[in-house]
Amino acid sequence: MIKKTTSLLLALIMCFSCFGVISVTAQTPESTAAISSFDFAVKSAEMVKNDTDSMLRIIGKLKKPSATFPFPKAADYALSESGMFVLSFESEGDLLAALAALENNGNVLFAERDVPVYTEALEKATGHLSWGPDAIEADIYAESINPAADAFVTVAVVDSGSKDIDFIKDKLVDGYDFYDNDGDATNDVSIDSHGTFLASIIADCTGNLPVRIMPVRVLESETGSLINFVNGIKYAVDNGADIINLSACAPLLNCKSLEAAVAYAEEKNVTFVTSAGNHKADTETYCPSHCKTAITASSLNEQYEFSAAFSNSGSEIYLAAPGENIIGYNAAGELTSLSGTSMSAAFVSACAAMFLLDNPACNTKQVRAALKKCAQDLGLEGKDTWYGWGIPKLGKLANDNTVYVESIGFEAESYTVRAGDKLTVEPVICPANATDKSYVLTASSNAISINGNVITAVKAGKATLTATSKDGLYTATAEITVYLPEISIRNNTGTNTISYGETLRLSAETKNATADMRIFWYVDGVKLGEGTTIDVSPESGVTVTAKLVDKNGEALTDADGKEISDSQTVKVRSGFLQKLISFFKNLFGISRIVIQSIKYA
Numbered sequence: 001m002i003k004k005t006t007s008l009l010l011a012l013i014m015c016f017s018c019f020g021v022i023s024v025t026a027q028t029p030e031s032t033a034a035i036s037s038f039d040f041a042v043k044s045a046e047m048v049k050n051d052t053d054s055m056l057r058i059i060g061k062l063k064k065p066s067a068t069f070p071f072p073k074a075a076d077y078a079l080s081e082s083g084m085f086v087l088s089f090e091s092e093g094d095l096l097a098a099l100a101a102l103e104n105n106g107n108v109l110f111a112e113r114d115v116p117v118y119t120e121a122l123e124k125a126t127g128h129l130s131w132g133p134d135a136i137e138a139d140i141y142a143e144s145i146n147p148a149a150d151a152f153v154t155v156a157v158v159d160s161g162s163k164d165i166d167f168i169k170d171k172l173v174d175g176y177d178f179y180d181n182d183g184d185a186t187n188d189v190s191i192d193s194h195g196t197f198l199a200s201i202i203a204d205c206t207g208n209l210p211v212r213i214m215p216v217r218v219l220e221s222e223t224g225s226l227i228n229f230v231n232g233i234k235y236a237v238d239n240g241a242d243i244i245n246l247s248a249c250a251p252l253l254n255c256k257s258l259e260a261a262v263a264y265a266e267e268k269n270v271t272f273v274t275s276a277g278n279h280k281a282d283t284e285t286y287c288p289s290h291c292k293t294a295i296t297a298s299s300l301n302e303q304y305e306f307s308a309a310f311s312n313s314g315s316e317i318y319l320a321a322p323g324e325n326i327i328g329y330n331a332a333g334e335l336t337s338l339s340g341t342s343m344s345a346a347f348v349s350a351c352a353a354m355f356l357l358d359n360p361a362c363n364t365k366q367v368r369a370a371l372k373k374c375a376q377d378l379g380l381e382g383k384d385t386w387y388g389w390g391i392p393k394l395g396k397l398a399n400d401n402t403v404y405v406e407s408i409g410f411e412a413e414s415y416t417v418r419a420g421d422k423l424t425v426e427p428v429i430c431p432a433n434a435t436d437k438s439y440v441l442t443a444s445s446n447a448i449s450i451n452g453n454v455i456t457a458v459k460a461g462k463a464t465l466t467a468t469s470k471d472g473l474y475t476a477t478a479e480i481t482v483y484l485p486e487i488s489i490r491n492n493t494g495t496n497t498i499s500y501g502e503t504l505r506l507s508a509e510t511k512n513a514t515a516d517m518r519i520f521w522y523v524d525g526v527k528l529g530e531g532t533t534i535d536v537s538p539e540s541g542v543t544v545t546a547k548l549v550d551k552n553g554e555a556l557t558d559a560d561g562k563e564i565s566d567s568q569t570v571k572v573r574s575g576f577l578q579k580l581i582s583f584f585k586n587l588f589g590i591s592r593i594v595i596q597s598i599k600y601a
Helices: 006-014 037-049 092-103 138-142 194-206 226-238 256-267 341-358 364-373 576-588
Strands: 057-062 076-079 084-088 108-113 153-159 211-217 243-246 271-275 295-300 317-322 326-329 335-338 407-409 414-418 422-424 428-430 439-443 448-451 454-457 461-469 475-483 486-489 495-499 503-511 518-523 526-530 533-536 542-549 565-573 593-595
Touching: 037 076, 037 084, 057 092, 092 108, 138 194, 138 341, 153 194, 153 226, 153 341, 194 211, 194 326, 194 341, 211 226, 211 341, 226 243, 226 256, 243 341, 256 271, 271 341, 271 364, 295 341, 295 364, 317 341, 317 364, 341 364, 407 461, 407 475, 414 454, 439 448, 454 475, 486 542, 486 565, 495 503, 503 518, 503 542, 503 565, 526 533, 533 542
Parallel strands: 153 211, 153 243, 243 271, 271 295, 295 317, 414 475, 495 565, 503 593
Antiparallel strands: 057 084, 057 108, 076 084, 326 335, 407 428, 422 454, 439 461, 448 454, 461 475, 486 503, 503 533, 518 526, 518 542, 542 565
């Protein structure tokens, strides 16, 4: 930006000595008022302030300070005790005449016209190397971050090493070279200076913020040993990295060790950022882009379009970030342009670093939650396989007072509920002052139904109840057992036949019944008894029903509102012979109770 730097002129003037004021004609020392450096600076600055456009001023210095030196045709002037002077004029002609006179004076060390002074910054479309930092709103967020005096965040670039070029050297900290197996990881000789380029992206985004870059060299050109990558990740975790940037991937074969290394980073609370890959394939077939704890980044062009020409996609894509035509530095300290999901990962790593600098107590899940929260949705609504949650817009995090969720849980590991009953379940969100305590409940089976936080037991069985925090990063589970009280009449074949005058004793048994439940007996709909047995001696066929009731005598029902009961039809052989036999039994006091054999339904 072109800018007049009158303040710079003031600073230059203050570097010199002071001198007194003399008119066009020579004055005697007694009439000259020499002033100090500070007063001279104030006086000359005021002269500039009152005339910022015409530039009708001369600045100069006397070889020997003198109070008798004439300053021709000056409208105003300031002279320091050491001989520095500034003159102002009312016309161009007066200035040129004075300048000629001063140049011919033997006691003038120099005299020159005041001119505009510009900064050396080049005018560019962006204040950064590429369009990427502005796309993620890095500067907006950076201006809101006020880290503690000794605070810093370390990003490990596990790659080809990072050359200590001027642009990044002030951010570099000691790392390790697993390729040459020594402590100097600044020997980047890869084809495209890959590690140095990624480090320059991170430096470009984070500017003067205390974000350190730890180079961990695991390859020389474009490929490296899986062993080195695993060792590099573990080294970074064990040596103070807060974030790991791994802009590389391998086919999902023999990658258990790499998966374990990513899990190790998560266990140690180190945020792991990786590239989606440049194979136009599914992330599920590449490692570590398929790892669920990694923040996997796909690529965007400057129009925020998915880089379909090379970027991988898939369900594990978490964010999308600038990846096409990115400007950065190579190992020779030269600006160059590269494209790929490697660059996208570096931008996301920078985002994570800035968030952690602003929120040093947050864990890896909270980092992911914050980046999701600030993402501008692209593509399909919500998370999709090309853009994930979208491109981070860090301006949303500026001056953000969000208290992030740290855990979610149920008050009990299991619940038992009767079919038809309702259960209110409210998961516990920690911390208690979390900004967003909302959650979603889901069930693994149709044994229960869910409406908000009310669980309805539908039918006997088991279901796993899962609570998921709104950010999707925390879950809790509980086992729900749904029981249905049952009642059955022993040896219930549906129909029993007795002879006229005989007494039939029926017994009922229950299953899943509680101690306060009771059994009522009904014969043709009329209540005739209570308890586990009943004796009936009908003269003709009847229907006997055993109902399960609660402690208040109200019939219990299942989830469909059907009473929990069992019935049996009793038939009576009532011919002339059966009645005659019954007459003589009654005459002689002979009775017979038919008891069903015990056989559980």
